Amino acid sequence: MNRGGGYTLSRLEEKLSDLKGKFPFLDVGCLGKSFAGREISLVGIGEGKKSVLLVGAHHGMEWITTGLLLRYAEEYCRAVSEKRKISGVDADRIYETRRVFLVPMLNPDGVELQINGADPQNPLVETLSETCGGDFSHWQANGRGVDLNHNYNAGFEEYKSKEPALGIFGGGPTRFSGEFPESEPETAALCAFIRREEPRLLLALHTQGEEIYADYNGYIPPRGGALAARMAALSGYRVARPEEAACYGGLKDWFVSEFRRPGFTLECGKGVNPLPVSQEAAVYASIRGILLSFPTFI
Ligand SMILES: [Zn+2]
Numbered sequence: 346m347n348r349g350g351g352y353t354l355s356r357l358e359e360k361l362s363d364l365k366g367k368f369p370f371l372d373v374g375c376l377g378k379s380f381a382g383r384e385i386s387l388v389g390i391g392e393g394k395k396s397v398l399l400v401g402a403h404h405g406m407e408w409i410t411t412g413l414l415l416r417y418a419e420e421y422c423r424a425v426s427e428k429r430k431i432s433g434v435d436a437d438r439i440y441e442t443r444r445v446f447l448v449p450m451l452n453p454d455g456v457e458l459q460i461n462g463a464d465p466q467n468p469l470v471e472t473l474s475e476t477c478g479g480d481f482s483h484w485q486a487n488g489r490g491v492d493l494n495h496n497y498n499a500g501f502e503e504y505k506s507k508e509p510a511l512g513i514f515g516g517g518p519t520r521f522s523g524e525f526p527e528s529e530p531e532t533a534a535l536c537a538f539i540r541r542e543e544p545r546l547l548l549a550l551h552t553q554g555e556e557i558y559a560d561y562n563g564y565i566p567p568r569g570g571a572l573a574a575r576m577a578a579l580s581g582y583r584v585a586r587p588e589e590a591a592c593y594g595g596l597k598d599w600f601v602s603e604f605r606r607p608g609f610t611l612e613c614g615k616g617v618n619p620l621p622v623s624q625e626a627a628v629y630a631s632i633r634g635i636l637l638s639f640p641t642f643i
Contacts, residue, residue: 350622351460352411352583356451360415360432361386361449368422370440374447377534380488380602381467383453388418390425393443393643398544399636400448400535400596403494403551404519405455405484406618409625410550413613417636418630421445433636443640444543450530454488459619464488476517483518487531490516491523494551497536498526498598499561504593514632519625522594531626536553539600545643547608548635552620554612555631556585561598569607572642576609579634607642611635 361373361597399417401410414439423429424436428576431439433610440454450456458481465469465489466586476490477483495504504522509516513521539547540575557580559565559573573584587610600608614628 351456351458351619352450353407353408353451353457357386357411357415357450363386364415364422364544365421365500368414368426369374370425370520371422372378376538378530379454380484380530381454381457381464383466385451385452385453385458385531386449387538388419388447388449389444390447391440391442391640392419393441394545396444396446396542397546397548397640397643398448398542399548399550399639401550402450402456403549403596404492404547405459405486405548406479407485407552408450408456408460409552409622409628410466410613411456411621412625413550413629413636414447416625418447418449418632420633424559430450432596432634432641433505434641439640445640446480446542448535452487452493455484455493458488459484461494473516474581477500481518485519486521486559487519487529489529490518490521491529492520493529493532494549494595494596495520495522496526496529496532497594497596499595499598499602500593501526526594535596536599543604545606547597547606547641549596549608549610551610551612552618553614553616555580555582556610556612557582558597558610559584559588559607561601562592564602566601566605566607569601569606569609572607573609575636575638575642576611579638580632582631
């Protein structure tokens with residue numbers, strides 16, 4: 346059916362092979378596999394040693410972030426191939442001295458459930474269906490009912506102790522943190538990659554709210570505050586702190602506390618999730634300055 350015309354994994358793969366055809370220097374690989382066995386795409390652009398990492402679609406309803414990262418990849422690659430400037434810097438110079446890693450869709454199983462409903466490829470589909478009354482339209486979690494952005498090792502136990510009060514007693518559409526940190530194949534693969542590559546900066550794209558989060562429990566690594574302010578100036582978004590329940594176990598939380606390097610959550614666009622495909626161009630326009638400048642921040 347494809348509810349809302351969103352980005353499923355097959356559309357992502359099509360778009361990546363199209364981009365690879367246009368820009369052969371784009372590296373397209375695989376980060377690992379999802380719970381239901383789907384490949385998680387990993388894209389690399391550039392030849393530098395210093396890297397940044399941008400991650401989209403932690404959450405099923407937030408597939409528009411995949412489209413945003415693909416627009417960015419295309420615009421950046423085009424600027425490199427046409428030897429144009431980005432934010433006043435030669436794009437091919439950025440290409441030679443930086444490496445940009447993109448994980449456009451960390452949670453392909455969750456996106457599949459949200460867009461297409463009950464997923465025959467998922468061995469747990471009947472159990473998952475019971476947790477949401479057969480309606481997957483608000484599905485945020487992965488293919489095992491774990492909310493990936495609560496599954497990282499930062500404040501995991503604190504959040505776990507709050508789950509009962511939030512009405513969370515196990516896997517379901519949203520906010521269940523899992524049995525232990527990195528229990529899910531998607532988060533385990535991403536964390537292993539981060540430990541190996543040690544990116545200098547991290548940006549995790551979510552929707553929505555036009556906000557930038559830069560701290561973990563009040564801690565902001567060196568340069569994190571200044572960069573957040575710069576990102577706010579480039580986008581018109583505001584630097585804020587997430588609501589209480591969203592404060593723990595996120596990718597940015599783990600990255601910031603583990604590596605003491607700047608990491609950000611970018612809440613793209615404004616409206617009701619899932620933001621419709623019709624808003625993709627406008628939301629991209631709002632964060633384009635942040636994305637294009639991001640590799641120049643290191
Ligand atoms: Zn999200």
